[in-house]
Structures are given as structure tokens and as C-alpha cells.
Amino acid sequence: MMIDKVYCSQVKPKMEGERVKLAGWVYRKREVGKKVFIVLRDSSGVIQAIFRKDSEEAYKLAKKVGIESSVIVEGTVRADPRAPGGVEIQADKLEVVQDVEFFPITKDASDEFLLDVRHLHLHSPKVGAILKVKATMMQAAREWLLQDGWYEVFPPILVTGAVEGGSTLFKLKYFDREAYLSQSAQLYLEAAIFGLEKVWSLTPSFRAEKSRTRRHLTEYWHLELEGAWMDLWDILKVEEELVSYMIQRTLELRRKEIEIFRKDFETLKNTEPPFPRVSYDEAIDTLQSKGVSIEWGEDMGADEERILTQEFDRPFFVYGYPKHIKAFYMKEDPEDPRKALAADLLAPEGYGEVIGGSQREDDYDKLVQRILEEGMDPKNYEWYLDLRKYGSVPHSGFGLGLERLVAWAMKLDHVRWATLFPRTPSRIYP
RNA sequence: GCCGCCGUAGCUUAGUCGGUAGAGCGCCGGACUGUUAAUCCGGCGGUCCCCCGUUCGAGCCGGGGCGGCGGCGCCA
Numbered sequence: 001m002m003i004d005k006v007y008c009s010q011v012k013p014k015m016e017g018e019r020v021k022l023a024g025w026v027y028r029k030r031e032v033g034k035k036v037f038i039v040l041r042d043s044s045g046v047i048q049a050i051f052r053k054d055s056e057e058a059y060k061l062a063k064k065v066g067i068e069s070s071v072i073v074e075g076t077v078r079a080d081p082r083a084p085g086g087v088e089i090q091a092d093k094l095e096v097v098q099d100v101e102f103f104p105i106t107k108d109a110s111d112e113f114l115l116d117v118r119h120l121h122l123h124s125p126k127v128g129a130i131l132k133v134k135a136t137m138m139q140a141a142r143e144w145l146l147q148d149g150w151y152e153v154f155p156p157i158l159v160t161g162a163v164e165g166g167s168t169l170f171k172l173k174y175f176d177r178e179a180y181l182s183q184s185a186q187l188y189l190e191a192a193i194f195g196l197e198k199v200w201s202l203t204p205s206f207r208a209e210k211s212r213t214r215r216h217l218t219e220y221w222h223l224e225l226e227g228a229w230m231d232l233w234d235i236l237k238v239e240e241e242l243v244s245y246m247i248q249r250t251l252e253l254r255r256k257e258i259e260i261f262r263k264d265f266e267t268l269k270n271t272e273p274p275f276p277r278v279s280y281d282e283a284i285d286t287l288q289s290k291g292v293s294i295e296w297g298e299d300m301g302a303d304e305e306r307i308l309t310q311e312f313d314r315p316f317f318v319y320g321y322p323k324h325i326k327a328f329y330m331k332e333d334p335e336d337p338r339k340a341l342a343a344d345l346l347a348p349e350g351y352g353e354v355i356g357g358s359q360r361e362d363d364y365d366k367l368v369q370r371i372l373e374e375g376m377d378p379k380n381y382e383w384y385l386d387l388r389k390y391g392s393v394p395h396s397g398f399g400l401g402l403e404r405l406v407a408w409a410m411k412l413d414h415v416r417w418a419t420l421f422p423r424t425p426s427r428i429y430p
Numbered sequence: 431g432c433c434g435c436c437g438u439a440g441c442u443u444a445g446u447c448g449g450u451a452g453a454g455c456g457c458c459g460g461a462c463u464g465u466u467a468a469u470c471c472g473g474c475g476g477u478c479c480c481c482c483g484u485u486c487g488a489g490c491c492g493g494g495g496c497g498g499c500g501g502c503g504c505c506a
Contacts, residue, residue, distance in 0.1 A: 028465095028466080028467065030464095030465045030466075030467095030468055030469095031462090031465085031468090032462065032463075032464065032465050032468070032469090033461095033462050033463045033464085033465095034462090034463065035463075035464070035465080036465095037464075037465050037466080037468090039466085048465085048466085050464080050465090066457090067456090080464085082464050082465080082466090083464085083465095083466090084465095084466055101457075102440075102456060102457050103456085104440060104441075104456090105441080106440085106441055106442085106455055106456050106467095107441090107442085107455065107456090107467060108441055108442035108443085108454080108455055108456090109441060109442075110441080110442070110499095111499090112498070112499070113441065113442090168504085183505095183506095184506090205506075207504085207505070207506085209503090209504055209505075210431075210504095211502095211503085211504065211505075212499085212500075212501065212502085213500090213501070213502080213503095213504095213505095214500090214501095215505080215506080216504085216505070216506085217506095220506065221506095222506065223506095224506095301502080301503080302501085302502070302503085303502090344506095353505075353506065354506070355506070356505075356506060398506095399506055400506070401505090401506030402506085403506085404506060405506095415506090426497085426498070426499090
């Protein structure tokens with residue numbers, strides 16, 4: 001039953017006198033004297049409708065209708081400087097599709113309460129703006145990936161083992177066996193490059209870690225790429241071009257939505273290739289010169305990372321981490337065996353890690369050795385090790401946390417606002 | 431797993447020294463000739479998170495529990 005309606009944002013002052021039909025929800029209602037003002041909201045925006053007593057039936061309904069009721073409004077377009085946006089609907093017909101007695105979300109809602117009623121919070125134009133930006137970012141990613149020759153693949157979510165020893169997996173029953181929810185598609189993407197060379201996927205990733213930070217969710221959307229015949233420096237170029245395009249394109253298409261949350265666009269505009277490349281060694285030096293007590297070989301914690309990101313006005317890479325703090329599948333630097341050919345992309349303004357990437361170990365023996373060093377059993381990685389026995393090639397890849405990129409772009413205070421129904425250790429409902 | 435904080439009306443909260451629990455928003459009723467999260471008047475609304483204890487008397491003091499939040503670690 002598509003209604004032959006116009007969207008709120010389509011109504012312009014030059015349409016003065018035109019008869020229109022709109023469908024949406026009651027966003028605001030004000031009764032003054034013998035008039036009722038209803039601000040109507042739909043997915044495109046808002047417009048004011050005015051009900052006067054001379055259209056008695058509509059006026060009576062308008063007086064009674066509650067906030068966030070679903071309604072269909074008919075009337076005539078009027079340009080009026082007193083109306084928000086300079087245009088309004090002189091309404092003469094109101095159909096209340098479903099009347100709402102009271103909407104639980106009012107102006108004094110805490111973050112916690114908004115998450116409790118997330119299903120209703122999705123009415124909010126602010127939430128809508130974030131969801132639109134997220135959608136546009138993926139639209140941009142697809143545009144870039146298509147023109148650069150990457151194939152989208154669809155990896156499994158039900159898996160048998162860990163990608164990284166440390167991360168905790170959600171366990172589930174798989175008939176009479178155990179299985180897990182995937183925390184990364186990487187291993188499967190690595191397999192796919194032997195047929196398609198350049199592949200990517202967008203999948204949910206799951207981490208059963210009780211992380212209580214503004215950067216973590218137990219379920220998040222993971223954009224992963226894997227490319228054959230690419231070394232670390234090749235994949236960094238892919239990363240910066242892809243991220244730059246996602247940001248620039250979204251800035252072009254969704255400026256209004258971003259502006260609701262972010263006032264300063266400098267760091268977004270600065271997101272043009274090449275991104276600065278900072279070695280781990282330089283990062284340690286910088287931190288030490290700022291009085292941070294950190295030694296070569298230690299991993300950077302959240303505090304260190306934050307201090308470092310405040311030095312930059314655009315995203316930047318940190319590369320050349322010590323091997324022992326990185327995952328087993330990352331290739332050892334042939335010029336310095338203490339280091340891994342790994343790089344993270346950090347967002348500025350304190351946001352930190354958005355991408356983790358690396359060149360992969362493509363040598364069978366070295367990979368077996370690394371698996372043993374991590375205290376894992378090579379038997380569990382048999383098919384993965386096979387990839388190094390049957391036409392192994394140098395290859396690299398990375399994973400991007402979509403919510404993290406959105407959170408930075410919109411300057412959100414938590415990644416949970418960048419997802420439809422956030423899952424955290426304490427929250428799996430609604 | 432570790433450190434810190436908080437649970438009072440649908441929501442946001444005040445509550446002094448331990449002495450009959452208050453406000454704003456929302457909702458309901460009324461007033462108002464154009465409002466911009468309108469305004470004004472009136473009304474409805476309470477398992478003070480739970481249990482035990484101290485006390486003549488506990489929202490407040492003590493003990494235990496439950497739930498949540500902020501951060502660390504881990505990562506994207």
C-alpha cells in the first residue's frame with residue numbers, strides 16, 4: 001500500500017498553493033488558541049502542519065493526537081516566514097493511523113534509558129542521521145572497491161577456531177559438536193585470494209570479551225580486505241585510499257547529518273592520501289619525550305594511543321610493531337626479525353585504532369613455528385597451513401571496525417551509537 | 431579479570447542532623463489569535479533496587495546480595 005505522498009523535505013515555499021499528502025509521525029505538537037501546530041516527521045526531515053478550527057474534524061483529531069503517533073496529513077502548501085523553514089502545510093485532513101497515548105522518550109532521557117528503549121529511540125532524527133552516515137559510508141566503500149577491482153565474498157560466521165589466541169570466542173552448540181561465532185573473516189578471505197586475488201567482505205564479528213570501553217562492542221561490523229601479491233606497503237595504500245574515499249564521499253553526501261554531531265570538519269577534510277606513516281620506534285620516542293614511561297617492546301595502551309593521536313590532525317599509520325605483541329599470522333620483517341610487518345590505522349582526536357592490518361606469513365615452516373610459539377596446536381590450522389603448501393603467494397590484508405570509523409567521523413562519544421541495536425557484555429535486549 | 435561510581439514517580443532528579451517523600455518533564459483537564467522542546471492554572475502518579483540488622487522511628491546508619499554505569503586489560 002504505497003501511499004502517494006511527498007516527503008517532508010520535498011515541500012518548498014515555491015510550491016505555495018499546491019495540494020499535498022504527507023505520511024509520518026507527530027514530532028512536536030503545540031496548541032495555541034484555536035490552532036494546533038503539528039510538526040510532522042518522516043525519514044527525510046520535518047515540516048509544520050497547521051490545523052485551524054474551520055476544518056473542524058481534522059482540528060479535533062489534531063488536538064487529541066499524541067507525540068509519535070503515525071499520521072497521514074493532507075493540505076495546502078503555504079509559504080510563511082513564521083513557520084520553521086519558511087514553509088508549512090495548511091492542513092484540512094488528518095488520518096490518525098495509530099494514536100500514541102504517551103511516548104516514553106522525553107527530553108530528559110539518560111543514555112542508559114535510551115539504550116533500554118533503543119527500539120523507540122530509532123524514531124529520533126539524530127539516530128537516523130547516524131544510520132544514514134553509516135549506510136553512506138558503506139555505499140562509498142562499495143563504490144571504491146568496485147572501481148579498484150575487489151570481489152565481494154561472503155564468508156562463514158559459524159566457525160571452528162580462533163583467529164587469534166587471545167581473543168575470546170562465543171561458543172555454541174553445533175549439533176553434537178562445538179562451534180563458535182566468527183571474530184574475523186580473515187582466514188577465509190586468505191583462502192579466497194587464491195581464486196579471486198582481491199577480495200573483501202562485510203560481516204558481523206563477535207568478541208566474547210567483557211570490554212567496558214567506548215571503543216568496544218561484542219558484536220560489530222567488520223570490513224575486511226585481503227589481496228594477493230601485496231606487501232605491507234601495498235596494503236597501506238589500499239587502506240588510505242579506501243578510508244579517504246569513504247570519508248570524503250560521505251562528507252559530500254551527508255554533510256548535514258554529520259554536522260548535527262561534529263562542528264569541526266578539519267580532520268575529515270585532511271583525510272587525503274598519503275596518511276602519515278609513523279614507525280613503532282618513532283612512536284615510542286615521541287611518547288618517551290612526552291614523559292610517558294614506556295619501553296621498546298611494550299604494547300601501547302589506550303592512554304598511550306590517545307596521547308599519540310592528539311599529535312595528529314588526520315588519520316595516521318603506526319607500523320613495525322614488535323612481533324611478540326602481534327598475531328601469529330603476521331609476517332616477520334626480514335630486515336628486523338624482532339618486528340612484524342604490521343600496521344594499525346589510528347584516527348585522530350583521541351579515537352585511536354580503526355584498522356588493524358598486516359602482511360601475512362606465507363612461509364609454511366615459519367607459520368608453524370609461530371603457531372607453536374603462541375602455544376596453539378598446528379593441527380587446528382591444517383587447512384590454513386595448506387594455503388602455504390599449494391601455491392603460496394605474498395599477501396596482505398586488514399580489518400576495519402565500521403562503527404569505529406563512524407564514531408570518529410561523527411565525533412560520537414561511544415561506538416554503540418553507531419549501530420542499530422548495540423550488543424555489549426550487559427546488553428543483548430532489545 | 432581489575433579499579434572506581436551509582437540505584438528515589440514513566441523519564442531526569444532533590445532529599446539537611448535518622449522524625450509523615452518534593453520538583454521539573456511527560457500524561458489528563460482547563461485557559462490562550464502564529465507556536466518554534468510555547469506559556470499559564472489545576473490534577474493523576476512512589477515496592478525510595480532486594481534481604482537482614484541497629485533504632486521508639488531508616489530513602490538516610492551497618493552487613494550481604496542483585497542490577498547498571500565509567501575506565502583499564504583485550505582488540506576493530
